[in-house]
Amino acid sequence: MSERVGDARLGQYVPAPGVIDLAWGHPDPTLLPVDQLREATHRAMERHGPDILEYGSTAGSPPLINFICARLAETDARAPGPDQVVITSGASQGLDLVATLLLQPGETVLLDLPTYHLAISILSDHPVQLKAVASDADGIVLDDLARVVAQLRRDGELPRLLYTIATFHNPTGRSISLERRQALVNFAAQEGLLIAEDDTYRELSYDGPPPPSLWALDGAGAVVRIGSFAKSVAPGLRLGYVTATPEIASRMANGGLLDSGGGMNHFAATVLAEYAASGDYLRQVERFRDAYRGQRDRLLAGLATHVPDAACSRPGGGFFVWVQLPPGVVADELAPIAIARGMAFLPAHRFYVDGSEAPEAIRLAFSMYPPEVLEDAVVRLAAAVTQLRG
């Protein structure tokens, strides 16, 4: 009989003893709202009874759809109507569903690089081509997008979708400027290009309200915005949503997967709606923002103090700082030394398609640890840099 996995950890992240691991964009577990979600589950089951365990409405549990519409009216520049929203099993599953339903084999997906590496993985599991577009400190470079699209067309290719993270970017932390956002959606509309806007970090805004989403600025139905509750509530619930035109929302809600299974995650979605209705959602988001803001600030201060000749992004939200290492310090050479000294990071090249770019940059996640531990991690990083250079 094969061995049990009973002693295996529940979680995806397996800590290495003695290593402060800044490679993972996972929440600090001590911040997760265990008690409130337990109570919300109790109330939701009392309120709905067997309806919470049935096959759910295919577009998603109506109270959660209502909450999403109301919440986006507060956090974004435009709110969707309920017919423009579909509940997903997280942003990952939202992107996977977009790829299955909205892309044909052989079409090209554009990505401004660097980008979320696991979005590259999700898209790579579909029979599409991937094409890189340049980015700078303010996000995707529109001239390069236009150039790439034109070149693809000349080559007889079919550029169909741009995947981009416009706000509190993973891995760089930057946000596309307002002017560039509007120009981007205008370009997409005029070119018949869809945009899958990964808006996972909208709620984690530390210095004031987040910028308007591409979806909010788009009057032409070009943008499918992929939202998430992983970072604003908890990743293990597996809940997110899509806002899109009624036509695209309907295509998703009426596709085989949702028609067969009902709403993607009916039970959890209905629990989350109950949690949100209690006011706990707003309190939790504030709690996360306060904690993560402090963590961001301490990480940045630590870097400025201990690795002063690194150049670091200053994210207005999200989980990540992008660090250009001091000249001559190569991330792949630094990594084993850093681990030996008790900290870990992801090298920047992981966020490109072919792995050879940005050899002297790294991504640091500040989400998982309190400020003092983050400073400790930076001290270890600095020692590793010194060791490598010396």
Next chain:
Amino acid sequence: MSERVGDARLGQYVPAPGVIDLAWGHPDPTLLPVDQLREATHRAMERHGPDILEYGSTAGSPPLINFICARLAETDARAPGPDQVVITSGASQGLDLVATLLLQPGETVLLDLPTYHLAISILSDHPVQLKAVASDADGIVLDDLARVVAQLRRDGELPRLLYTIATFHNPTGRSISLERRQALVNFAAQEGLLIAEDDTYRELSYDGPPPPSLWALDGAGAVVRIGSFAKSVAPGLRLGYVTATPEIASRMANGGLLDSGGGMNHFAATVLAEYAASGDYLRQVERFRDAYRGQRDRLLAGLATHVPDAACSRPGGGFFVWVQLPPGVVADELAPIAIARGMAFLPAHRFYVDGSEAPEAIRLAFSMYPPEVLEDAVVRLAAAVTQLRG
């Protein structure tokens, strides 16, 4: 501001007033284990704390994987090891993941018809060809499978996967004979054909243990068995699993979707594991079997009494009876008359690809109503038949 969907029903199934609706393979809501799942959620959150809300292990929550391995040792002829199991968001999502990860554009999926109509929908959302194979009262006809495969190859096509429901079939209720099962898996192995075995109804066995799965009989790694907790516990939880070779399981667990989101439905899966560990799962399955057995028996007795010249399948499990209507009675003509008299069904042609087959047959689901209501539905059906014929 667009209207709220707040008054919309939570569920996918929207009852029509006065209509006994035998079109839906949904559970009787009064049987759903609301209290036990609420208590299991409480215990699971007490036991695991924040770990239940983190990104989960990608193959799925380990205690649920362990339960699946142990349970299949009891209900099937072979048990998987933990490295052969991946947790999905229901059987629907399991099939969708198989289609995304194991099929290339243009490959052909074979289906013995009639089959689960929404599996046709799920597969149709992927860039594959669908090809019908004949079936009879004992399931897929192997001579026709061999013929179709040979013809496809002569035509330069790539038959890659057979989708089939071997046990307590939807829509016909039949199960493939033991001899034919073994011959089928042998054929698949020798032809390099994968089989996606939809094993959704294994637990709902009313006349003794269910037959061994194709997966259990397969020594060559040809079968990917798709399991479900929708019918044995509750559909709204959105939980199922796949048993396959370690290579296929690993491909799924390490694909972009699961790598990005962690386990498909970590929170719900961990709750379900707690529920199962308490013994509630076994008690609930027995409860369902007793109720559904009685419902099946009353429906069949009612059909024998009130529509004696219909020919009905006698399912050993599952949710469905396949009814060959009396000669000359066309399902599409019968349907509006039946609805006017207060009952509904799905016409058999819905379970084929092109919709023109089996015009004089229907599928009846006995899952949603107690026995006396099912008999009432049959009386109404009989009256509709009489009206149509007269």
